Amino acid sequence: MAADGTTEWRTGRTVAGVLGLAFSGVYLLEGRTLDFGTMDAPGPGIFPLAVGILMAVVSLGVIAEARTTREPGKLHLPAGYDATRLLSVFTALVVFVLALSVLGLPIAAFLFVAFYVRLVGRVTWAASVLSGAGVAIGVYVVFEVLLGVRLPDPVWA
Amino acid sequence: MEAIEGLIQGFQVAMLAENLLAALIGAALGTAVGVLPGLGPLGGAALVLPFTYSMEPTAAIIMIAGIYYGGMYGGSTTSVLLNVPGETASVVTTLDGYPLTQKGRAGPTLFIMAIGSAVAAFISLVLLTFFSPWLARFGLRFGPAEFFAVMTCGLIVLSRVSGGSLMSNLFPLMIGIVAGTVGQEAVSSAVRFTFGYFPLIAGLELVALAIGLFGLAEVLRLVENPAGTPRVKTVRVRDMVPSREEFSRSVGPWGRGSLVGFVFGLLPGPSAAMSSYASYQLEKKVARGRAEMGKGAIEGVAGPEAANNAAATSGMIPVLSLGLPFSATLALILAALMIHGIQPGPLLPIQHPDIFWGVIASMFVGNIMLLMLNIPMIGVWVSMLKVPIWLLGAIVIVIAVVGTFAARNNLTDVYVLTGAAAAGYFLHKLGFNLAPLILGFVLGPEIEKHLRQGLYLSNGDLTYFIERPIAATLWGITILTFLVVFLWRRFFGERARELDAIESGDDE
Numbered sequence: 001m002a003a004d005g006t007t008e009w010r011t012g013r014t015v016a017g018v019l020g021l022a023f024s025g026v027y028l029l030e031g032r033t034l035d036f037g038t039m040d041a042p043g044p045g046i047f048p049l050a051v052g053i054l055m056a057v058v059s060l061g062v063i064a065e066a067r068t069t070r071e072p073g074k075l076h077l078p079a080g081y082d083a084t085r086l087l088s089v090f091t092a093l094v095v096f097v098l099a100l101s102v103l104g105l106p107i108a109a110f111l112f113v114a115f116y117v118r119l120v121g122r123v124t125w126a127a128s129v130l131s132g133a134g135v136a137i138g139v140y141v142v143f144e145v146l147l148g149v150r151l152p153d154p155v156w157a
Numbered sequence: 158m159e160a161i162e163g164l165i166q167g168f169q170v171a172m173l174a175e176n177l178l179a180a181l182i183g184a185a186l187g188t189a190v191g192v193l194p195g196l197g198p199l200g201g202a203a204l205v206l207p208f209t210y211s212m213e214p215t216a217a218i219i220m221i222a223g224i225y226y227g228g229m230y231g232g233s234t235t236s237v238l239l240n241v242p243g244e245t246a247s248v249v250t251t252l253d254g255y256p257l258t259q260k261g262r263a264g265p266t267l268f269i270m271a272i273g274s275a276v277a278a279f280i281s282l283v284l285l286t287f288f289s290p291w292l293a294r295f296g297l298r299f300g301p302a303e304f305f306a307v308m309t310c311g312l313i314v315l316s317r318v319s320g321g322s323l324m325s326n327l328f329p330l331m332i333g334i335v336a337g338t339v340g341q342e343a344v345s346s347a348v349r350f351t352f353g354y355f356p357l358i359a360g361l362e363l364v365a366l367a368i369g370l371f372g373l374a375e376v377l378r379l380v381e382n383p384a385g386t387p388r389v390k391t392v393r394v395r396d397m398v399p400s401r402e403e404f405s406r407s408v409g410p411w412g413r414g415s416l417v418g419f420v421f422g423l424l425p426g427p428s429a430a431m432s433s434y435a436s437y438q439l440e441k442k443v444a445r446g447r448a449e450m451g452k453g454a455i456e457g458v459a460g461p462e463a464a465n466n467a468a469a470t471s472g473m474i475p476v477l478s479l480g481l482p483f484s485a486t487l488a489l490i491l492a493a494l495m496i497h498g499i500q501p502g503p504l505l506p507i508q509h510p511d512i513f514w515g516v517i518a519s520m521f522v523g524n525i526m527l528l529m530l531n532i533p534m535i536g537v538w539v540s541m542l543k544v545p546i547w548l549l550g551a552i553v554i555v556i557a558v559v560g561t562f563a564a565r566n567n568l569t570d571v572y573v574l575t576g577a578a579a580a581g582y583f584l585h586k587l588g589f590n591l592a593p594l595i596l597g598f599v600l601g602p603e604i605e606k607h608l609r610q611g612l613y614l615s616n617g618d619l620t621y622f623i624e625r626p627i628a629a630t631l632w633g634i635t636i637l638t639f640l641v642v643f644l645w646r647r648f649f650g651e652r653a654r655e656l657d658a659i660e661s662g663d664d665e
């Protein structure tokens with residue numbers, strides 16, 4: 001098969017369908033404990049039951065379509081350095097978000113932005129530190145000081 | 158007569174200082190998010206949503222609506238100047254807009270667009286004034302069966318007529334509906350699907366999902382494929398005045414585009430994108446400059462731009478009068494109404510005429526502001542394009558985190574935001590449309606409510622949902638739509654694919 005992305009698309013869609021199907025199983029299992037009520041006095045469990053079944057059916061539809069369609073789409077995931085950069089940024093995002101409860105927003109944002117612009121913009125360390133500080137201070141001033149929005153606090157505050 | 162009184166009241170509301178300010182800020186922010194890559198009108202509206210919680214409901218809706226049409230205008234600006242559509246409704250604008258820029262007519266084109274948007278908003282307003290008393294009478298006959306039918310059928314038709322295959326729309330739709338069932342349920346306060354994780358009791362936050370799926374996922378794509386900062390020529394204000402010929406050639410397309418857009422806005426589907434496409438096709442047949450279309454005819458910009466703006470205005474009608482949004486951005490507007498404790502529906506024009514008419518009138522006022530913002534300040538917007546994309550991406554992420562946290566002061570929402578970004582990235586890569594996910598999330602709980610009320614009223618008789626005349630008609634239309642789309646795709650395959658290519662953006 002040529003690397004035109006259609007095989008990858010079929011595989012990717014199948015994976016999405018299987019995940020959807022697995023999730024609808026878990027969802028239906030979890031929903032089993034809810035009260036269904038009766039037809040004339042429906043309880044909180046009845047709608048999730050219908051939704052869970054539909055989700056399973058649609059997931060099967062996604063799998064069937066992925067395997068059989070004559071007009072598959074194309075999937076191109078990044079490769080090489082593009083993939084490394086994307087993964088690094090996403091990892092940095094996760095670390096940033098998890099660090100919020102410890103460091104608070106301004107400090108975490110400073111570190112994240114400095115890392116991000118260094119990696120994506122390939123700027124010098126000085127420029128990246130400057131960007132980080134600029135964004136962190138800017139966001140703090142605009143949101144916390146001017147708009148009175150609460151930002152995530154550091155653990156020591 | 159009551160409609161005209163309503164409209165006058167609407168203008169009184171829209172002209173209040175705080176509402177004027179809301180429209181101005183909305184239009185300005187909208188233009189900014191439309192011009193800048195990384196955040197469409199939807200991401201922008203989602204970001205602003207938490208900050209409107211403390212505002213008056215009318216001002217909040219006016220601001221979010223401003224972002225919606227401002228974003229479409231801003232998106233078209235980059236279509237014209239750079240051949241890069243800011244969002245899907247602006248794809249068509251590139252066809253003639255960019256050639257016009259190459260001919261050195263960028264300034265007048267932007268001017269024609271801005272006037273066209275205002276004209277369209279005005280025409281929709283007039284049409285709406287005649288239309289609304291009828292709509293209100295019609296809406297009063299709605300009970301749970303009709304609401305259930307209109308929402309369910311709306312979602313089904315939307316999945317069928319939106320770009321891409323049926324599954325590309327249904328799968329995200331179901332994910333959205335499933336996500337909407339998480340947390341404490343409204344009627345009996347039963348806790349559902351938290352999987353033992355306590356913070357989920359409050360449910361998933363719409364802002365986190367919308368910003369993650371649309372805003373952050375887009376930034377991740379920019380990281381994957383870093384584009385250089387574009388080079389744009391400066392557009393000077395004094396070069397913006399159109400020639401007499403350009404102006405006179407635009408009048409017809411403005412009017413036709415407005416009518417086309419108005420009708421499309423009332424129908425389920427990605428109305429802004431579809432109406433601009435339909436208007437372009439129409440101009441290709443009837444415009445004075447039809448021979449030049451595709452090579453830089455002003456009609457090819459004037460018509461579609463008027464159309465998508467008219468669709469934005471009339472798209473508010475089903476939201477306000479039936480609680481039924483046809484696009485993800487409109488779903489945010491619906492959510493904003495409900496957060497303020499206002500139940501959209503047929504009673505809205507009666508119970509809250511200030512909101513109904515105020516929002517509609519503000520769309521006209523806001524478009525005039527857009528005109529004033531964009532003509533003299535075009536240089537500012539163009540220079541925004543010179544901000545390096547890598548810096549922009551970082552800023553968008555930080556603001557997204559701040560905005561999501563601000564919604565409920567809850568870090569769990571920020572974790573959901575990150576998850577939604579990853580999910581949005583992969584779903585988009587796989588060709589799934591993301592707008593149905595947001596619609597499902599917002600409408601799912603509403604559908605459940607009407608389903609349960611209906612069952613309760615009918616003593617558990619399911620036929621109640623299809624035997625009431627309006628509900629039956631809606632189900633009939635839905636089945637008919639399915640048949641028509643099926644036949645259309647079968648016999649006009651090529652044309653259908655062309656349309657798919659235009660619609661299958663998820664940003665709207």
